Amino acid sequence: MPATKRGSLSIRSQDDVVGVRQAVRRAAVDIGLNLIDQTKIVTAASELARNAFVYGRGGEVLIEDLQESGRRGLRLSFEDHGPGIPDIQKAMTDGYTSGTGLGLGLGGAKRLSDEFQIFSEEGAGTRVVITRWKS
Amino acid sequence: MERIPILKLGPFLLVSIQVDMHDRLVLTLQDDLTERIVQTRARGVLIDISGLDMVDSFIGRMLGNIAGMARILDAETVVIGMQPSVAITLVELGLSLPGIRTALNIDRGMDLLRASLEERTEDFSAGNQAG
Numbered sequence A: 001m002p003a004t005k006r007g008s009l010s011i012r013s014q015d016d017v018v019g020v021r022q023a024v025r026r027a028a029v030d031i032g033l034n035l036i037d038q039t040k041i042v043t044a045a046s047e048l049a050r051n052a053f054v055y056g057r058g059g060e061v062l063i064e065d066l067q068e069s070g071r072r073g074l075r076l077s078f079e080d081h082g083p084g085i086p087d088i089q090k091a092m093t094d095g096y097t098s099g100t101g102l103g104l105g106l107g108g109a110k111r112l113s114d115e116f117q118i119f120s121e122e123g124a125g126t127r128v129v130i131t132r133w134k135s
Numbered sequence B: 001m002e003r004i005p006i007l008k009l010g011p012f013l014l015v016s017i018q019v020d021m022h023d024r025l026v027l028t029l030q031d032d033l034t035e036r037i038v039q040t041r042a043r044g045v046l047i048d049i050s051g052l053d054m055v056d057s058f059i060g061r062m063l064g065n066i067a068g069m070a071r072i073l074d075a076e077t078v079v080i081g082m083q084p085s086v087a088i089t090l091v092e093l094g095l096s097l098p099g100i101r102t103a104l105n106i107d108r109g110m111d112l113l114r115a116s117l118e119e120r121t122e123d124f125s126a127g128n129q130a131g
C-alpha cells in the first residue's frame, strides 16, 4: 500500500502532546477528512500521545498519508521504548488504568479508528498504529 | 504561570476555554475553579467549551471532577457550546459525562442555572417551614 511520510514528532512533554493533536488535525484537514472524522483521529492521537509520554517515558509518532485504490487515509504510528504492557488485553479493557486516568485511552482510540494494531514487549516498549480512511 | 481566567457573574462563575490546553493547565483550571467556588460561594458554574475542537479523556475527567466537586459545594455545573463533532466523538470514546448538564450557549446556560437555583431555594424555604 503506497504510504507517504508526512512527518514525525517526538513526544517528550505535555506541550508535545498538544503539538501532536495540532499536527494530526492539519494532516486530517489536508487529506479531506470530514469534521467528525478529523475530531475522532485527533482525539485518538491525543490519548496515544499521552500514553507514550506518561507510561512509555516519551516516544514519537510517525504521520503518514495512505493511498489505496483511489481512497485516502491517515496512518499514525506511536512508538516508545518504555516498560511495555504486560497484559495487553487487560490494558485494552475500558476502565482499566494503572495510573489515575479513566482507562479509556486504548479502547477509545480503537473505537475511534478504522484500523488499530498494538504491539508491546515487556522491557522493550510499545507501538500502536491507527488508521482512519476518508469516507 | 499560564492560567484560564474565571469570571464572576452574580452568583455564578464563568470560564471560557479558548486554547488547546496541555494537561497541567487542565489540572490548574480544575483546582482554580474549585477554590473560586469555595471563595465566592458560587451557586453555579458555566464552562464554555465552544472553543475546543476536541475533548479527550483527560479533559473529560476534568469536567466530571469539577461537576462532582461543585455538587458537593452546592453549586451546579453546565457545560456550554460543545461542538456536535466533539459530542459524537466523546460517546465513541466511552465518556458519558453523567450528571453534567449541557446548554447551547451562555444565555441558555444561565437560564438553566437560574431556574435550578430558584428550585433549590424554594425547596430550602419549604423545608424550613416544614421543620
Ligand SMILES: Nc1ncnc2c1ncn2[C@@H]1O[C@H](COP(=O)(O)OP(=O)(O)O)[C@@H](O)[C@H]1O
Binding pocket: A047, A051, A052, A055, A056, A080, A082, A083, A084, A085, A091, A092, A096, A097, A098, A099, A100, A101, A102, A103, A104, A105, A106, A107, A126
Ligand atoms: N505506551 C504505554 N506503555 C506502557 N503502558 C501503557 C502504555 N499505554 C497504555 N499503557 C497501560 O495501559 C493502561 C490503560 O491505558 P489507557 O486505556 O490509555 O488508560 P489510562 O491512560 O487512563 O490509564 C495504562 O494505565 C497503562 O498501564
Ligand SMILES: [Mg+2]
Binding pocket: A047, A050, A051, A101, A104, A105, A106
Ligand atoms: Mg491513556
